[in-house]
Amino acid sequence: NAGVTQTPKFQVLKTGQSMTLQCAQDMNHNSMYWYRQDPGMGLRLIYYSASEGTTDKGEVPNGYNVSRLNKREFSLRLESAAPSQTSVYFCASSSDSGNTIYFGEGSWLTVV
Amino acid sequence: GENVEQHPSTLSVQEGDSAVIKCTYSDSASNYFPWYKQELGKRPQLIIDIRSNVGEKKDQRIAVTLNKTAKHFSLHITETQPEDSAVYFCAASTGTGRRALTFGSGTRLQVQP
Numbered sequence: 001n002a003g004v005t006q007t008p009k010f011q012v013l014k015t016g017q018s019m020t021l022q023c024a025q026d027m028n029h030n031s032m033y034w035y036r037q038d039p040g041m042g043l044r045l046i047y048y049s050a051s052e053g054t055t056d057k058g059e060v061p062n063g064y065n066v067s068r069l070n071k072r073e074f075s076l077r078l079e080s081a082a083p084s085q086t087s088v089y090f091c092a093s094s095s096d097s098g099n100t101i102y103f104g105e106g107s108w109l110t111v112v
Numbered sequence: 113g114e115n116v117e118q119h120p121s122t123l124s125v126q127e128g129d130s131a132v133i134k135c136t137y138s139d140s141a142s143n144y145f146p147w148y149k150q151e152l153g154k155r156p157q158l159i160i161d162i163r164s165n166v167g168e169k170k171d172q173r174i175a176v177t178l179n180k181t182a183k184h185f186s187l188h189i190t191e192t193q194p195e196d197s198a199v200y201f202c203a204a205s206t207g208t209g210r211r212a213l214t215f216g217s218g219t220r221l222q223v224q225p
Contacts, residue, residue, distance in 0.1 A: 031212075033212060035215075040121070040217060040218075041217060042118075042201060042215040042216055042217040042218050043156065043201065043213075043215040044215075045212050045213075045214070048212045058212060059113070059214075090155065090156070100146065100158055100161065101146075101158075101213055102158075103155040103156050103157070104155060105154070105155050106154075106155055
């Protein structure tokens, strides 16, 4: 039981390049999330998916797209990376019965 | 939407002392209030949570109190130890439909041995 796994762990991109962060959970959770973490700003919600087939914008969605591929997988895509997207990205999931969120290990992304 | 404010941003205590971190929230419909601990370079992990029908909850050396009237909740750590040093985040959610947490900006706790 791995919980929430995300890849890659580290990535350096050039401005304008695209990439996809992958996330999968094995807890049979319905809800999945992408957060970004910047110094002094806590964790801010980018996108979330309340269930398979649905996605909704969070607090900071600009510059990102998501895909809920199936119940297990929720990917985050940067179409044209910008230095302002340098951050640590956390994927997370939760069940419907409560609101406890379980996080992946994080992906450190640097855009130069 | 929900707004969560957390204070202080940094807190230094001596080993064995108590530490208190406070959060306020804006959405009176919020009914779930977890606290996460994040060690350097690691993922946030849930340490304790409280729901709106409860005023206080304890788990060994940590406790959380909730005042729904004033819309604030606090984390209390007693008999602090060096391994308590980390960043602590409070969060709140309404638990309806969206089920996404809104986080505070974090408190860096340093326990001096």
